[in-house]
Amino acid sequence: VATRLGLPAIPVIAETVALATILVVVRATGVPVHLCRLSSADGVAMVRAAKAEGLPVTADVGIHHLHLCDVDIGWFDPLANFMPPLRATRDRDALRAGVGDGTIDAICSDHAPVDDDAKQVPFAEADPGATGLELLLPLTLKWAAEARVPLVRALARVTSLPAAILGVDAGTIQVGAQADIVVFDPRGPWRVERGALASQGKNTPFLGLEVEGRVRATLVGGAVVHENA
Numbered sequence: 001v002a003t004r005l006g007l008p009a010i011p012v013i014a015e016t017v018a019l020a021t022i023l024v025v026v027r028a029t030g031v032p033v034h035l036c037r038l039s040s041a042d043g044v045a046m047v048r049a050a051k052a053e054g055l056p057v058t059a060d061v062g063i064h065h066l067h068l069c070d071v072d073i074g075w076f077d078p079l080a081n082f083m084p085p086l087r088a089t090r091d092r093d094a095l096r097a098g099v100g101d102g103t104i105d106a107i108c109s110d111h112a113p114v115d116d117d118a119k120q121v122p123f124a125e126a127d128p129g130a131t132g133l134e135l136l137l138p139l140t141l142k143w144a145a146e147a148r149v150p151l152v153r154a155l156a157r158v159t160s161l162p163a164a165i166l167g168v169d170a171g172t173i174q175v176g177a178q179a180d181i182v183v184f185d186p187r188g189p190w191r192v193e194r195g196a197l198a199s200q201g202k203n204t205p206f207l208g209l210e211v212e213g214r215v216r217a218t219l220v221g222g223a224v225v226h227e228n229a
Contacts, residue, residue: 010085012040019046023055032056034165038104039065039084041094048103058165059103061095062110063132063139064205068092072205078119078126079205082110085128099157100147106162107143109136113201131199135206138213141186151186179222188214 019035023046026033038044038061050057064082069092073080080086098104112129119126136158144154156171163171170180192209194202218226 012042012087012091015040015043015084016046019043023050023057026050026055026057027053030056032058035059037062037065037084037108037110038095038098039087039091041091044094044098044103048098051103058105059098060106060108060162061099061104063107063136063143064110064130065092066096066099066107066143067139068205073123076123077205078121078123079130079203079207081119081123081126081128082130083128096143096147099143100149105157105165107136107140107157108162109133111136111199113199114203115201116203119203129201130204131197131201132204133199134197135192135204135211137182137184137215138190138211139206141213142211179219181219182215183217183219184213184215187212188216190214 015038022033022035025031033056035043035047035057036059038047038059047057047059062082065084065086068080068082068086069089070086071089072086086092095104099107109132110129111132113131114127114129140154140158141151143149144151160171163169169178173181189210189212190196192204192206192211194207197204214228215226216228217224
């Protein structure tokens with residue numbers, strides 16, 4: 001699509017060549033590796049094959065790439081400029097399936113807020129990225145509802161599974177565990193608007209979208225650091 005739109009291309013092979021190199025090293029050394037921000041169907045297939053082989057590999061995907069594809073660039077919308085770039089519908093569908101079947105272990109916000117000056121320019125000149133922190137929960141819930149993934153399994157992709165990959169004591173609720181907790185209403189509706197975003201960067205291709213999943217309170221180390229009536 002980049003060629004069709006007259007944009008500099010970052011083809012899928014850029015991802016698969018890098019993955020092939022990394023997997024060769026993992027195969028030779030046995031050292032665990034985490035692969036960040038998969039963006040292609042071919043990349044998902046390579047990770048799936050590596051796991052079937054028994055290689056110590058984990059991977060994540062940015063939440064934007066589970067919902068958007070190159071069609072969403074539309075008439076060169078700078079808000080849809082990401083790194084890695086949005087790819088074809090088949091790539092987005094493969095990413096969604098990869099999260100669903102466990103090939104992709106975690107979903108990340110890929111929070112990369114960009115100020116207005118860096119987005120209010122032609123697409124090719126715009127800085128890639130978008131605010132994602134406040135949207136991780138509702139967009140994860142949206143994916144789960146569309147993919148018919150149970151709530152507990154969906155939430156694990158943004159809580160306990162990332163914590164396990166990092167080897168940190170987080171992402172679980174149990175006696176004696178660190179009380180890093182988000183209390184939320186899974187059906188709580190809200191509209192993605194600039195005024196609703198706490199991040200300094202307000203740019204996201206999801207502006208105007210009606211979503212469900214409203215955070216009521218956030219606790220860090222047992223202390224309430226955020227409340228939302």
